[in-house]
Amino acid sequence: MSEEKAKGLNRRDVIKGLATLPVAGVFAYSWYQKQKIDRMLKNAISDEVNLETEQMAFSSKPNNSQQIRLGIIGAGGRGRSLLKAAGFAEPRFIDDWKWQASQKKTDKRYEEYMQQEDLNLVLNGICDIYEGNAEKALKAGANQYRNGVDGKMGAEPKRYRTYQELLAADDIDAVIIATPDHWHGTITIAAAKAGKHVYCEKPMTWTIPETYEVRKVVKENNIVFQLGHQNRQTESHYKAKQAYEKGLLGKVNLIEVTTNRNSPGGAWQYHIPEDAGPQNIDWNQFIGPAPWHDFSLERFFRWRCWWDYSTGLSGDLFTHEYDAMNQILSLGIPEAAIASGGVYFYKDGRTVPDVLQMTFEYPARDLSLLYSASLSSNKRRGKLIMGHDAYMEVGGNLKLYVDSGSTKYKDKIKEGIIDPKLPLYSFTPGMKQVDAITSPTEQYFAGRGLLYTYRGGKRVDTSHLHIKEWVDCIRSGKQPSCDIDQGFEEAMTAHMGTVSYHENRKVFWDATKEEIV
Amino acid sequence: MRYSNTQLFWLVGLRVIIGWHFLYEGLVKLINPNWSSVGFLLDSDGPLGDFFQSLATYPDLLHWIDLLNIWGLIAIGAGLMLGFLSRMALVAGIVLLSTYYLSHPPFIGLKYAMPTEGSYLLVNKILIETIALVVLLLFPTSHRIGIDRFIFTEKEA
Known part of the structure; x- marks a missing residue:
C-alpha cells in the first residue's frame, strides 16, 4: 500500500480520477446519434432544395476604361441620393457620417461610403429648377475626393437652367433623371434622341402614350437605359428566382405584395424649405x-400627392413590388386589372389615394397578383409567393416554407423529415455561406434587420450596384437588368391599375395591339 | 474539505452537467459554418451594450471572439466534465458567462431580439449557471473525482 502511494497512483485513484469518463462516453454517443439524425434530415431536404449555395461575388473591375461623363436632371432628395450612389455625396453628409461614426461605432455609413467602388465617373452637368437643390447638387458634384466641407474639392459641374440645354451639352454622355413623375417620359425621350444613356427613376412614365414613345426612341437610338428599380440587385431576389424556377413552390396561383407606411413623410408630406418661393423656383x-x-409650394415639394404630377401609389410604390415579382417570376403585363381605394386618412387636399387595392390577373399563368397598400398603418406584410407545395416570403432575406397540404412533399411531411412550421430553405445575405437549414436564432436576427447585406464581405448600397450595372453596360454595350422592355412592362402594369382606379372598372390588356382597353 | 459521499456525488454531478452543457454549446458552434457571435453582440443592451456592440464592428476582432467562444466553451466543458484543470475551467467559465449576462442583462425595461425560452427579471439562467460555477469553485471536487486527482495528488494528501 505504501509503495503504491509512493508511486502516487493506485487502482482507487485511477477509478476515481476517471470516474466521469463514462459520462464523456455517453456524451460522445449522444452527439453521434444526434449528428446522424440531423445529417439524414439535412440530406433529405438538400435533395429536395438543391439550390446553388454560393453567394454573389462583388464584381469589382478595375476602372481602366474611359471615364463616363454624367449629368443629372432633377436633383431633389432622390436625385442626390443617386448622386451619392454614383460617388458624389454632399460634403456636409460626409462630415455628419464621420461624426455619427465617432459617436457610435456601429454606424457604418461613412466607412461604407468610403469603400464604395469608384466608378470612374465625372459629373459635368446639373439641372434643377429649385436653387436650393441645385446648390446642394453642385457641391456634391465637386466632391470627387469624398471629403467633408473643409476638404479639397474638384471643379463644380455646370449648372443648367433647362434640361434641353443640359442634353445639348457635348461633355455629357449619360444622364440620371430623377424629376417628378410627370417629366420622366418627356425627358427620357429627349435624352435618347440626344444620344445620351439614361438612368431613369421609377415609374418609367406618367402617361400611357409616352410609354410607347419612350420604348421606341430608346431602342431606335441604341442607348443604354436602366430603370431605377434597385431591387434588381438584391441577392435574395436571385435566390427566390432560382427557387421558383426549380419548382420548389409547385404551382403558384397567388402572389400578395404590399405597401405599409405610417408617417407624414411616408405619405409624401415632405418638408417645405423656408427660403423656397417663386423667386427661386422655375x-x-x-x-x-x-x-x-398657380404657384404652390405644397404642389412643388409634395408633388406625389397630386395626379397632376404623380402616378400615385400604383406608379410610386406598387412598381417596386411589381418589378421584384417581374424579376423573380417574369410576369410580364397582366391580362386584366381592377383597383379600388380612396383618400381615407390624409385629407390634406391630395387627389391620389392613400389606401389602394389592386388585383392583376394572369389567366395564362393561372395566377393573380394582389397589391394592397395603406399609408396609415405600419403593419409589415411583406411579399408572399404562394404555391401549392410551398410559399416564399421575400424581403432582404428569403424564407421558403413547405405547405402542410402539399402533394409534392406529402411523404416527407408524413415521415417527419419536413416540418411545415420551419423554413425548408432560408437565405440570409451576408452569412458566411448559404445552407439549406440555418438556426432559428440566425433567422430571427436577420428578420429583425440585425444582419447587414454584404457583397464579397462588404456592405453595399443596392442603388450603387444598380448604377454600377448601368455604367458597366454603357462600357460593354450590354443590356442592364431593368432595361427598356422591363420598364415598358412596369409602366403599362402600373397604368392599368391607375386607369381602373380612375374609371372604376376592370381594364384589360390587348396583347396583340399592345393597348389597355 | 471533507464531503459525505452524497455531497460529493451531487457536487460532481453539478460539475459534469454544466460541463456537458458547455461542451455541447461549443461543438454546435464549431460544426455550424454560419455561426458567428455578430448577431448576439449587436443585440446587446444595458450599461455595457455599446461596448459589446462595438466589438462586432471590427471583423478581425470578431473572428477572434468567435474562435475564443467556440474553443473556450469546448475546453471549459471538457475540463469540467473530466475534472481536468477544473479550477482554471471554472474561472474561465465564470468570466465567459459573465460577459453573456452583462451583454444581455434582463434588466427592467430592456428588450432583446434574442429569443428566450423563459421569463426573467434580473435573474436569468446564465446568472444561475454562473453562480453554480462560483459554488463549484468554493467546493472543489476534481482532485477527488477527476483527472486533477493525478495532477494535484500532493495538495490533497
Missing part, C-alpha cells in the same frame, strides 16, 4: 406637361 418649367395651376 414654376413654369415645373408644370411642363401638367395642367396649369
